[in-house]
Structures are given as structure tokens and as C-alpha cells.
Amino acid sequence: MLKHLEINNYAIIDELKLDFHEGMTVLTGETGAGKSIIVDAISLLLGDRASKEMISSKADMATVTGIFSMDSDNLKTVMKQNSIDYDETISITRSVSKDNRNTVKINGQISSIKVLKDLAVYLADIHSQFDTNRLINPENYLALVDNFRKDRIIGFLSDYKVLHDDYLEAVNKYNLLQKEKENTLKQLDLYKFQFNELDSLALVSGEEEEMTDQVSLLENMDKINSVLERFTGMIEEGRVLETLYVMKNDLDSISKTTQDFLELSNRLNDVYYELDDINQTLNDRHARLDYDQRDYDRMINRLTTLEKVRNKYRKSLEELIEYKDFLDNEINKADNYDEIIADQGNVVKEKQKVLLSQALQLREFRKELAKKITKELKETLKDLVIINADFEIRFEDRLPKNEFDIAAFSEDGIDTIDFYISTNLGEPLKQLSKTASGGEMSRVMLAFKSIFVRNNNLSTIIFDEIDTGISGYIAKQIANKIQEISKISQVISITHIPQVVATGQHHISVRKSIVGKGTKISVQYLNYQERVEEIARMISADKVTNASIESAKELLVSK
Numbered sequence: 076m077l078k079h080l081e082i083n084n085y086a087i088i089d090e091l092k093l094d095f096h097e098g099m100t101v102l103t104g105e106t107g108a109g110k111s112i113i114v115d116a117i118s119l120l121l122g123d124r125a126s127k128e129m130i131s132s133k134a135d136m137a138t139v140t141g142i143f144s145m146d147s148d149n150l151k152t153v154m155k156q157n158s159i160d161y162d163e164t165i166s167i168t169r170s171v172s173k174d175n176r177n178t179v180k181i182n183g184q185i186s187s188i189k190v191l192k193d194l195a196v197y198l199a200d201i202h203s204q205f206d207t208n209r210l211i212n213p214e215n216y217l218a219l220v221d222n223f224r225k226d227r228i229i230g231f232l233s234d235y236k237v238l239h240d241d242y243l244e245a246v247n248k249y250n251l252l253q254k255e256k257e258n259t260l261k262q263l264d265l266y267k268f269q270f271n272e273l274d275s276l277a278l279v280s281g282e283e284e285e286m287t288d289q290v291s292l293l294e295n296m297d298k299i300n301s302v303l304e305r306f307t308g309m310i311e312e313g314r315v316l317e318t319l320y321v322m323k324n325d326l327d328s329i330s331k332t333t334q335d336f337l338e339l340s341n342r343l344n345d346v347y348y349e350l351d352d353i354n355q356t357l358n359d360r361h362a363r364l365d366y367d368q369r370d371y372d373r374m375i376n377r378l379t380t381l382e383k384v385r386n387k388y389r390k391s392l393e394e395l396i397e398y399k400d401f402l403d404n405e406i407n408k409a410d411n412y413d414e415i416i417a418d419q420g421n422v423v424k425e426k427q428k429v430l431l432s433q434a435l436q437l438r439e440f441r442k443e444l445a446k447k448i449t450k451e452l453k454e455t456l457k458d459l460v461i462i463n464a465d466f467e468i469r470f471e472d473r474l475p476k477n478e479f480d481i482a483a484f485s486e487d488g489i490d491t492i493d494f495y496i497s498t499n500l501g502e503p504l505k506q507l508s509k510t511a512s513g514g515e516m517s518r519v520m521l522a523f524k525s526i527f528v529r530n531n532n533l534s535t536i537i538f539d540e541i542d543t544g545i546s547g548y549i550a551k552q553i554a555n556k557i558q559e560i561s562k563i564s565q566v567i568s569i570t571h572i573p574q575v576v577a578t579g580q581h582h583i584s585v586r587k588s589i590v591g592k593g594t595k596i597s598v599q600y601l602n603y604q605e606r607v608e609e610i611a612r613m614i615s616a617d618k619v620t621n622a623s624i625e626s627a628k629e630l631l632v633s634k
Contacts, residue, residue: 077199078143079093080116086115088596101576104584104585111540114203117537122188135173136171140166166180197531202520217441221487222531238433246423282381290371293371459553470492471493496510496515538569558578611626
């Protein structure tokens with residue numbers, strides 16, 4: 076349950092601290108006093124979207140903190156899974172800044188919206204007039220049914236979604252192969268021509284650079300030969316190596332006298348052997364120098380051919396080699412596309428079979444759930460003065476037309492459901508979305524919430540003016556049903572209905588006042604006499620009379 080709420084710089088609330096209690100708490104106040112702002116702040120703690128528009132014009136950041144009791148094993152499981160420390164309570168803080176930074180802290184630890192939403196399933200549920208309007212649209216019905224055993228449905232849906240993704244991936248691959256086949260067949264003649272052309276060239280990686288070096292060598296043969304001869308002559312005629320050898324030995328003979336001589340001896344040693352190696356290498360190269368005009372012409376022709384093919388395809392030699400492999404692969408695939416596509420079709424068929432099996436298991440679970448909901452809903456509607464109500468949840472038994480019918484599978488399965496209701500004895504069942512009145516819609520949704528709370532052991536439920544448009548005896552029955560819910564779950568109810576207000580165990584008045592040039596929201600728990608006066612104002616449209624006072628007392632006594 077929600078034990079404590081703090082709101083800072085949120086909308087027109089500068090600062091608000093409020094404790095909540097077990098049982099049923101009602102919030103009253105004139106329209107625009109700030110009651111729904113309090114509910115909106117709580118919804119932030121349950122993972123609703125944050126916006127910088129929520130921040131007070133006087134501040135750069137809005138903060139909402141809520142402390143909930145830790146009385147659910149499911150909550151403890153989520154906390155453990157996300158490595159969040161916990162004890163008997165959960166503290167949740169949402170901070171929103173004007174630069175759109177959105178911070179979530181759970182028990183002082185930085186967390187995420189996803190974790191917050193995972194916790195919210197077991198923390199609280201907020202029901203507003205908008206939720207009642209959801210009954211107008213059958214597209215919302217599947218989610219309503221699933222919510223009754225969300226703990227079990229999550230497992231089914233998680234497995235289903237993995238299989239659904241696999242199936243869609245397989246279908247996409249099949250479609251891609253079909254397109255590839257079509258494109259390849261259109262260009263097959265061109266591919267074969269290009270492959271033959273490149274294959275005939277017998278391209279070799281790195282050959283262009285190697286031949287360019289060889290051509291450069293042959294084109295500078297005279298200069299190279301002249302330099303090498305002069306170098307060799309200077310080495311031999313000047314007896315350079317012999318002289319260095321003697322110098323090296325002399326220096327070596329005194330190298331042990333000091334460290335300086337040793338280092339110089341080593342350096343001269345290196346010079347001698349390096350020069351000897353250079354001399355040997357140049358002699359070998361000189362001996363192998365051989366100008367062959369035929370080799371030169373062959374390489375020039377080859378380089379010219381490679382340059383032309385590079386320019387033609389606008390690719391480097393390495394890219395041309397890779398492209399030739401691509402062409403070879405495409406040509407081979409063209410000959411085997413039918414087999415490849417058929418194999419992928421079998422993959423699609425098998426993945427759809429597994430997916431459909433999971434979807435049908437999900438459907439059977441939902442049908443069993445629907446039977447239970449239907450039975451409990453009929454009983455609950457009797458308490459809400461729809462005495463002869465008949466209700467039915469109908470499934471459209473939709474199945475895929477073929478293995479490629481991806482439209483048959485949504486992210487939530489293959490089920491489409493509709494709610495049918497009859498509110499009068501002897502009348503046939505008709506679609507709820509088309510036949511129920513506004514008052515009936517409110518009672519049907521309240522019945523749903525009543526069952527939902529019982530089946531999910533939800534610790535807190537918040538009703539935000541769900542009783543709009545209800546009065547008289549029906550209002551009293553709705554008040555009784557909300558009070559009944561409060562025996563198994565904490566209830567916080569914003570209401571304008573005197574019967575509902577009187578039923579509450581705790582009564583908070585929300586007031587708005589002008590302070591200086593600003594607006595201030597204040598909250599106050601009312602005592603018995605203050606409750607009498609508040610309910611009397613509601614009964615007599617803000618004008619307190621002796622009659623309305625007596626009526627208010629009577630409502631409080633009869634709760």
C-alpha cells in the first residue's frame with residue numbers, strides 16, 4: 076500500500092506531504108483544486124510518461140516520492156532480479172528537469188522506467204474515467220482480460236514473442252530470397268558476362284603493385300647498374316671493409332679497459348657487419364640484373380589491361396577479386412534458387428507451426444480465464460444493481476490461412492475478443508461497446524476492477540472520478556462495492572458523490588487558494604464535524620442547509 080507521498084514543484088503544487096492509511100480514503104474538493112494532480116503524481120511513481128511541462132514555472136525540476144509497504148512476494152522477486160536492496164518498504168522517486176533529464180530511484184538506487192513498470196504491476200492500479208471509456212473500444216478488451224492474471228500471462232507472452240520474432244525473421248528471409256531470385260535472374264546474363272571477363276583475367280591479389288615495381292626497375296636499369304657498379308668498386312678499391320675490420324679489431328682490443336670503449340667497439344662492430352650485409356645484398360642484386368624487353372612489354376600490357384578493367388568497373392584490384400566471387404556465388408545461386416527458397420519455405424512452415432502451438436496454448440488459458448471472469452462479473456453486477464445481467468466474452472477463433480499469413484499473428488497472439496451484455500431479463504446479448512449506457516459502463520468497469528483486485532492481490536487501487544454521472548440508490552451500491560474492495564486493498568478515491576465520500580474511512584480535503592501572486596494547494600484530513608459540513612455542501616451544491624447537514628449525518632451513520 077501507499078504509505079507516504081511527497082510532491083515538490085509539480086504543476087501548481089510547490090510542496091505537499093501526505094500520509095495514507097489502510098482501508099478507504101476519499102479525496103474531495105472543488106473542480107480544479109488539484110485532486111487529479113495528486114493522482115497524476117502517483118502515476119509517475121508507477122511508470123507513466125514524464126514531461127517537462129509538469130514542472131512548476133517557479134522551478135527547474137519536479138520531484139515526486141512515494142513510500143510503499145513491501146508486502147508482496149512478487150515485489151521482492153522483482154527487486155531481487157534487479158539487484159535492488161529492500162526491507163519492509165519501497166521508496167520510489169521520480170525527478171524531471173526542464174532539460175528533459177528523467178531520473179528514477181528505487182530505495183536510493185538509480186533504476187529505470189522498465190523496472191518501475193515491472194514493480195507497478197504489484198504496487199497499485201489507477202482507474203479513471205478514461206479507463207471506463209476503454210470499454211467503448213473492443214481493441215482494449217484483450218488487455219483487460221490479460222490483466223486478471225498478468226503474472227501468468229507474462230510467461231506465455233514472453234515465450235510467444237520470441238517465437239513470433241523468429242517466425243517473422245524467417246518469413247522476411249523467404250521474401251528476401253524471392254526478391255533476390257527475381258533481381259538475379261534479371262541480371263544473370265550480365266553477371267555471366269562479367270564473371271567470364273574477370274575470370275579470364277586470372278586476377279591475383281597484389282600483382283599490380285609487384286609489376287609496377289618491376290617495370291620501374293627495368294625502366295631505370297642503366298642508372299641502377301651504374302650506381303651498383305660504382306658502389307662495389309668503391310668498396311673493393313678502397314678496401315673499405317678490410318679497413319673497418321682492422322679498426323674494429325683494434326678498438327675491440329681496448330674495449331675492456333673502460334665502458335666507453337666497449338660501447339664504441341660494439342657500435343663499430345655493428346657498422347662493419349651492416350655494411351658487409353649491404354655489400355653482399357647489392358652484389359646479389361647486381362648479379363641478377365637482367366633486362367628482358369619481352370618481360371617489360373608483357374608487364375606494361377598487363378598493367379594497361381588492369382587499369383582498363385579497374386576504370387570500367389570503378390573498383391580496385393582487390394574489390395574486383397571480391398566482386399568476381401560475388402558473381403560466381405550469384406550465378407550458382409540462380410541455378411539453385413528454387414531449392415534454396417523451398418528449404419526456407421519449410422523453415423517458415425516449421426516456425427509457424429511452433430508459434431501457432433504457443434498461440435493456441437495462450438488462447439486456451441485466456442478462455443479459462445474468461446470463464447472465471449464471466450462468472451464473477453455476473454455476481455458483481457448484481458451488487459451494482461444490474462440484477463438480471465448476462466455477460467459473455469466471445470473469442471473470434473482466427474487461424475492463419477497459410478504459412479505466410481503473418482497478419483494472423485499480432486504481438487499478443489491470435490485472439491480477438493468482444494464483450495457481450497444483456498442488462499434486462501429476456502433480452503438477447505448484444506455488444507457492450509454499442510449497447511451499454513454510460514452508467515452501465517461505469518458499473519461494468521467497476522465490476523472488472525473489483526475482480527481484478529481480488530485476483531491479483533493488488534495492494535492499492537486509485538479511483539479517479541469513476542462514479543461521474545451516478546446518483547441515488549445506484550451511487551450507494553457503488554459506494555458499498557468500493558468499500559468492499561477496500562477490505563482487501565487500500566483504496567484512494569477522488570469523488571463528487573456524497574454516498575461514496577461518506578463510505579470512506581479517511582477523508583482528505585484538497586483546497587486551492589491564492590497566496591500573493593501565486594496559487595497554493597493544501598490538503599487536510601477532516602474530522603467528523605468537518606466531514607459533515609463537506610458532504611452537506613456536496614448535497615446542496617455548496618450551500619449548507621440544516622437539511623443537508625442532517626442528510627450528511629445520515630449518510631455517515633449508514634456507511
